Amino acid sequence: MNKKTFFKGAKALGIAAALVCSNITMARTVALDKVVAIVDNDVVMASELTQRMSMVTAQLQANQTQMPPEEVLRSQILEQLVTESLQLQIGRRVGIDISEAELDAAIGRMKQANNLTDEQFEQQLAQDGVSINGLREQIRRDMIIEQVQRGSVNRRIKITDQEVENFLKSKQGKFWASPxxxxxxxxxxxxxxxxxxxxxxxxxxxxxxxxxxxxxxxxxxxxxxxxxxxxxxxxxxxxxxxxxxxxxxxxxxxxxxxxxxxxxxxxxxxxxxxxxxxxxxGAQEQLIEQSKVRHILVKPSTILTDQEAEAKLAGIRQQIVDGGDFAALAKEHSEDVGSMLSGGDLGWSLPGKFVPEFERTINSTSVGDISEPFRSQFGWHILQVQERRQQDMSDTVRTNQATRLLRSRRFDEERLNWLREIRDEAYVEIK
Missing domain, CATH: 3.10.50.40 (Chitinase A; domain 3)
Incomplete structure (x- = not known):
């Protein structure tokens, strides 16, 4: 198995960078590490730049792509590391954290996609000079960046009802919506x-x-x-x-x-x-299973760490399990201003209404049960599914699907605009 074919599905996880890292022998005498760039409250080290250049060089050679001049390549990769640092700093400020369970699931998907046993997976990592801890850290970084981009860019994209209606009436929209x-x-x-x-x-x-x-x-x-x-x-x-x-x-x-x-x-x-x-x-009638949901949100802050927020919510959950009133505790503790006054009530779920982490938890929670605390880009949640029903949501489904399609078309362009803005606003000093 060669490196070009190993780890099918890695691109979807954003972790291809971890798969071709050079094998560095720690016993070899090397120069002391040094700072090559200051990026707001973070730095880029020479070792990071060297490792990333080795990785990109290996990829270009494997794909038989002509190498650019070394200084050009160095400049491009350093800029990439600067941009990644800015996004990771945003992730830290808003309290985004990737749990060990999420990392385990991501690695599990890699093994499944490549049909590898645990032993085969570890052997392939060793062959590519990658430690399991190094792989987990790279996955963590890339998943944080993905969440930062998704949250930051989607907030900038506004799709109006009129845009959706115009699309559905267009020739392309009618073709897209046809069965x-x-x-x-x-x-x-x-x-x-x-x-x-x-x-x-x-x-x-x-x-x-x-x-x-x-x-x-x-x-x-x-x-x-x-x-x-x-x-x-x-x-x-x-x-x-x-x-x-x-x-x-x-x-x-x-x-x-x-x-x-x-x-x-x-x-x-x-x-x-x-x-x-x-x-x-794609017939006209689409029966959708809806869930009536309520939740409690606790946000990490400067005075409440991510772990403390999770622990606080776990305590609230235990109170509910022991007989406490969900609505009363939501009014007292939830930091979701839109739902706290109604006891955490979010109404009936709709396709695409909630972020993926929320929808996955809804789908895996039985009616009446209280979920374990889970993390989204907004903070820590617990939720309760109060009821489920089958509902004909044909018009809503088509509208939401069209909205997601129009949003996805704009995402890449808006992401580039957002990256350019955070780069222009940052303090960056290249050493």
Whole structure:
């Protein structure tokens, strides 16, 4: 296994940088470390710069990419480290911390994605000159940076109701929102110069095929034997297609077709068509499981450390488990101004309403139970799922999905603007 293929999925976790670090022999005599940049209240050390340059050089060589001049590469990497330092400092100021459980889960996903046992994983790390502690620290750094970016950049992006409505009404929006159909197709072809008699013969054959299918004949076998369509030898399978990608004749015919049913013969200039609907997704009605939730939030601060905030919330949780009133304790202790006066009530959940950590906890908590304390970008929470229900949320789902799509389109551009701003506002001295 080579380094290019090792650790599938590492990019999604933002930890590829940890996977090609050079193996530094501590017994070798080296120069004393020194500061190469002052970044607000932090510094970048020469050892960090050297290690990152070794990593990037190895990656460029593995990808057979032409190396830039050393000074150019050094300048670019130093700027990257400066920007990372600024984001990590923001993370520390707002109290973002990555728990050991989150790190364990991230490493577990890496093992699973690469189908490695614990022993194989450790062997591969040793082969790449990476310690498990070094890997965990790199994951921690990258996850903090990801949370800082997500929270900071998303607050800058405002998607109006009018923008969402305009998108859904646009040609692109209608295509995006249209359902997908998995279809089978049989064609009884008809030449453009066909006589009336030839047309009647073709129609009669299509009707006979339709009767056989209604009587239980296998659609794919008939397609192989009888169809003149281009997918005949594949059993007539057309795969998943949006209605907007089909001829109007097909789209209109299958709109109200039940899964497993076959259309009667459809006449076009090419001949007579039979369509079987194998599956449909993205239909108009979308039943969503909603949860009625209330929570208590405790935020770390200059006088309350992250660990103390977690411990305080654990104590509140124990009071509730012992019979305390959730609503009363939320009014007394919760720092979520929007919900504290209503006893922590957040109402019914909606797709995309809560941050991922919150939604994961909702989904893993049984009705009536009190969750263990968990961390989000806002602080430490406990929550209770009071009820669950199935609700048709088709319009809400489409609106929220469209909002997320429009937000994601702007995220990269806005992230660059935000990074440029925090860099311009920072005190940076290159040594």
């Amino acid at each position: 997908d159909y998995n279809l089978g197709h049989i064609l009884v072809s008809l030449p453009s110069t066909a006589s009336a008699e030839e047309a009647r013969t073709a129609e009669s054959k299509a009707e006979d095929l339709h009767r056989r299918l209604k009587d239980g004949a296998d659609f794919r076998q008939l397609a192989v034997a009888e169809s003149q369509g281009q997918n005949a030898l594949k059993g007539g399978d057309m795969g998943w297609r949006k209605s907007a990608q089909m001829p109007d004749l097909f789209a209109n015919a299958i709109e109200n077709l039940a899964e497993g049913d076959v259309t009667p013969p459809l006449r076009s200039g090419a001949g007579f068509h039979l369509l079987k609907l194998y599956g449909k997704r």
